[in-house]
Amino acid sequence: MxxxxxxxxxxxxxxxxxxxxxxxxxxxxxxxxxxxxxxxxxxxxxxxxxxxxxxxxxxxxxxxxxxxxxxxxxxxxxxxxxxxxxxxxxxxxxxxxxxxxxxxxxxxxxxxxxxxxxxxxxxxxxxxxxxxxxxxxxxxxxxxxxxxxxEPRPPGAGLSGLAARDSLTGLANRRQFLDTARQTLRIAQRHDLKWGLLRLDLDAFADLNRAIGRAAGDRVLRVLAARLREATRGSDSLGRLEGDEFCVLFSLGREGRPWSRAVNKISRAVSRPLRIGGHQLMLGASMGVSLYPCHGADAEVLLRRAGLAMRHHQQLRRAAYHLYGEEMEGAASPEPPRLRRLRAALLSPMLRFMPQVDIGSGDVPALDVCLKLPDRERPAPAADYVPLAEELGVSAAFGQALAREAVTALAGLREAGCPGVNLSLALPPASLAERGFIGWLRGLLQSRGLAMDELELAFSEQSLLQEALLSAGVLERLSEVGARIAVDDYGTDCGSLAGLRHTALQTVKLSPALVSGVIRTGSERRLLGALLAFVQRYGLQLVAKGVDGPEQAALLSLLGCRRLQGEWLSPALAAPAAVRLIRAGMPALPERLEGV
The missing domain is CATH 3.30.450.20 (PAS domain)
Structure with missing residues (x-):
C-alpha cells in the first residue's frame, strides 16, 4: 500500500x-x-x-x-x-x-x-x-x-475572503490575483506546466454606465463575473483588476493545450446578449493574451504584456483578441489616457489618513497613510496601489513620491502640535530592496528633524517572506537604523506564524476579514482570541482594522485588543481634519460601548 x-x-x-x-x-x-x-x-x-x-x-x-x-x-x-x-x-x-x-x-x-x-x-x-x-x-x-x-455565508466570505476579494463581483482583487498567479507559476516552473493569461476590458462601459445608471452598470459587472466563472475551469484563477477590467489565468496543461480554445470560450460568454432593467445589451470587450513561459516567467510581466495585447486589440479590432508580440512594446501601442492619468496620480499622490484609536482613552496614537485618486470615490490603503505601480513600471518612483509626501505630512503633524502621533506607511517592497533607498529615506526624515522610528513601515504577510526582501537584508537594515516595522492585514493569509519570526517587528495589524468574524461565530471568536494571545506573548502592538460597529469594538476590547481602526470610528481624513481629530480625541468612545 x-x-x-x-x-x-x-x-x-x-x-x-x-x-x-x-x-x-x-x-x-x-x-x-x-x-x-x-x-x-x-x-x-x-x-x-x-x-x-x-x-x-x-x-x-x-x-x-x-x-x-x-x-x-x-x-x-x-x-x-x-x-x-x-x-x-x-x-x-x-x-x-x-x-x-x-x-x-x-x-x-x-x-x-x-x-x-x-x-x-x-x-x-x-x-x-x-x-x-x-x-x-x-x-x-x-x-x-x-x-x-x-449562518449561511456567500462564497469567499471566510476569514480571509473579504480582504482578498472585490466587493462587487466576489472575484479576487488585483493584489490577491497577483499573489495567486505568483504561487501558481512557481508550481508551474517546477513541474513544467503551461499557462495563459487573458486580460479583458469592456468596450465603452463608461458611456453604458451613464446611459443605464450606475446600479444597472454594477449588475452588468456581476453578470460578467458570473459568465467568466461559467466559461473557465475550476483550476483557473479570475480577478477584477479595476473598473470594467478583468483577468483570467487559465491552465494549458503540461503539453500546452491550444490557448485559443479557452479564449474563444470566454469571448463567446462575454458577447452573449443580456437584459438588465429593461435594457437589451450586447457587450463587447478588448482582449489580450500572454503565455507562460514563452512571454514571461512572472505574474507581473505576463499581466503587463497581456495589457499591451489588449490595447493593441482596442486599436486594430482585426480579431476577437490579440496575442502578445514583441512588436507591441514601445511606441507600437500608445498608452490610453486613463493609464496616463493613473500614472500621474501615483507619482503625485494625494494622501489621506485613517486614524488608529485607543479604545480606552480615545486618543489617536497613529495614522495609516491612504491614497485618494482623482477618479476614485474613496481613499484606499497605499498598499492597494503597489501592484498597479509595478504594472505601470513606476514602482521605484511611486515609492519615492509616497515617502516624500508622507515625510512632509509627518513634519506637518509635528508643526501642528501632535508630537506623539506616528504615521504607518506601506512602501513597495521593490523600492525598499533598492540599494541606497533606506539611507535616502533616513536622510529625508533627518532633514525635517524627524527620527526613523516616527515612520512605521508596514509589510503584508507575503511580502515579509519575499525573497527580494530577505536576500537584500531589508528587514535587518531597517532594524539597524531604528525603523518600526508592522505586518499589515495579518490573517489575510490565515495568520501564518512565519511572518512573526522577525525580531524587528513591533506592530501586528489584524485584517478586516479576521476582525469581521469576531461577532459571527463562537469558533471564529476563539480563533481570534488564540491569535491575539499568541501575538501578545511577543509583546507586540495590536491594531484591529475594519471595525464597523460597537459589538466588534466591545468584543475586541474584551479579547485584549485596545487599538482599533475602521469607518465606524473615523473614515480616512485629509490632513487638517486629522489634526483636529487628534487634538480633540474621541472622548465619547466609551459611551458608544455602553449597553453593548
Whole structure:
C-alpha cells in the first residue's frame, strides 16, 4: 500500500521522541501488556499506515496537479466513493462551483463539497503545500453543526475572503490575483506546466454606465463575473483588476493545450446578449493574451504584456483578441489616457489618513497613510496601489513620491502640535530592496528633524517572506537604523506564524476579514482570541482594522485588543481634519460601548 511521504517522517519523529523518554535508553525492550510479543511503541510503516487509514478525521494527499494520491477511509466516506476509485481523480471535481475560488486561493477555508451520491457537504479544510507542490488536506464535516446551518455565508466570505476579494463581483482583487498567479507559476516552473493569461476590458462601459445608471452598470459587472466563472475551469484563477477590467489565468496543461480554445470560450460568454432593467445589451470587450513561459516567467510581466495585447486589440479590432508580440512594446501601442492619468496620480499622490484609536482613552496614537485618486470615490490603503505601480513600471518612483509626501505630512503633524502621533506607511517592497533607498529615506526624515522610528513601515504577510526582501537584508537594515516595522492585514493569509519570526517587528495589524468574524461565530471568536494571545506573548502592538460597529469594538476590547481602526470610528481624513481629530480625541468612545 502506498505510504504518504510525510508518514515516514512522522514515524521517525515519534520513535525518536519515545526513545528519549525511555528511562532505560533507546535500546531498552518495551512490551505491551495486551500483547507481550508486540511493543506498544511499534512505529513500523504498516502500523503508522493503519493509524492514517483508520483516523476518524478525513485526511487526503494531492499531487502537484491536484489529483488524489492517497486518502483514508474517513475521507472516502465524506466524498461518497471508495478509496480505489477516488485515487487519481482531481479533487476539484468534488468542490462545489460556488466554492472553487476559495479552493484555489486559500490554505484554510470553508468549502462545499459535492459527494458521489449527489449530495453536498459543508467542510472546514486545513490545507498545506510542500515544496514539490503537493497538498495535504485535513477535512472536517460540519454539516451537523447548528452554527453552520444558521449562518449561511456567500462564497469567499471566510476569514480571509473579504480582504482578498472585490466587493462587487466576489472575484479576487488585483493584489490577491497577483499573489495567486505568483504561487501558481512557481508550481508551474517546477513541474513544467503551461499557462495563459487573458486580460479583458469592456468596450465603452463608461458611456453604458451613464446611459443605464450606475446600479444597472454594477449588475452588468456581476453578470460578467458570473459568465467568466461559467466559461473557465475550476483550476483557473479570475480577478477584477479595476473598473470594467478583468483577468483570467487559465491552465494549458503540461503539453500546452491550444490557448485559443479557452479564449474563444470566454469571448463567446462575454458577447452573449443580456437584459438588465429593461435594457437589451450586447457587450463587447478588448482582449489580450500572454503565455507562460514563452512571454514571461512572472505574474507581473505576463499581466503587463497581456495589457499591451489588449490595447493593441482596442486599436486594430482585426480579431476577437490579440496575442502578445514583441512588436507591441514601445511606441507600437500608445498608452490610453486613463493609464496616463493613473500614472500621474501615483507619482503625485494625494494622501489621506485613517486614524488608529485607543479604545480606552480615545486618543489617536497613529495614522495609516491612504491614497485618494482623482477618479476614485474613496481613499484606499497605499498598499492597494503597489501592484498597479509595478504594472505601470513606476514602482521605484511611486515609492519615492509616497515617502516624500508622507515625510512632509509627518513634519506637518509635528508643526501642528501632535508630537506623539506616528504615521504607518506601506512602501513597495521593490523600492525598499533598492540599494541606497533606506539611507535616502533616513536622510529625508533627518532633514525635517524627524527620527526613523516616527515612520512605521508596514509589510503584508507575503511580502515579509519575499525573497527580494530577505536576500537584500531589508528587514535587518531597517532594524539597524531604528525603523518600526508592522505586518499589515495579518490573517489575510490565515495568520501564518512565519511572518512573526522577525525580531524587528513591533506592530501586528489584524485584517478586516479576521476582525469581521469576531461577532459571527463562537469558533471564529476563539480563533481570534488564540491569535491575539499568541501575538501578545511577543509583546507586540495590536491594531484591529475594519471595525464597523460597537459589538466588534466591545468584543475586541474584551479579547485584549485596545487599538482599533475602521469607518465606524473615523473614515480616512485629509490632513487638517486629522489634526483636529487628534487634538480633540474621541472622548465619547466609551459611551458608544455602553449597553453593548
Amino acid at each position: 502506498y505510504v504518504p511521504a510525510h508518514l515516514t517522517g512522522l514515524r521517525s519523529r515519534m520513535k525518536m521522541t519515545m526513545d528519549k523518554a525511555s528511562p532505560n535508553g533507546p535500546d531498552a525492550p518495551r512490551r505491551s501488556v495486551a500483547d507481550p510479543e508486540r511493543s506498544p511503541t511499534d512505529f513500523s510503516l504498516p502500523r503508522v499506515q493503519d493509524a492514517y487509514t483508520l483516523a476518524p478525521v478525513p485526511l487526503c494527499q494531492l499531487d502537484a496537479l491536484g489529483r488524489i494520491e492517497e486518502l483514508n477511509l474517513a475521507a472516502a466516506r465524506l466524498l461518497g466513493d471508495t478509496a480505489e476509485r477516488l485515487r487519481g481523480r482531481r479533487f476539484v471535481r468534488y468542490v462545489h462551483p460556488d466554492s472553487r475560488d476559495d479552493w484555489f486561493r486559500r490554505h484554510a477555508t470553508r468549502l462545499r463539497l459535492c459527494t458521489g451520491d449527489g449530495g453536498q457537504r459543508p467542510v472546514l479544510m486545513e490545507r498545506s503545500l510542500d515544496e514539490d507542490g503537493r497538498s495535504r488536506l485535513v477535512l472536517l464535516d460540519v454539516s451537523a453543526l447548528p452554527a453552520w446551518r444558521a
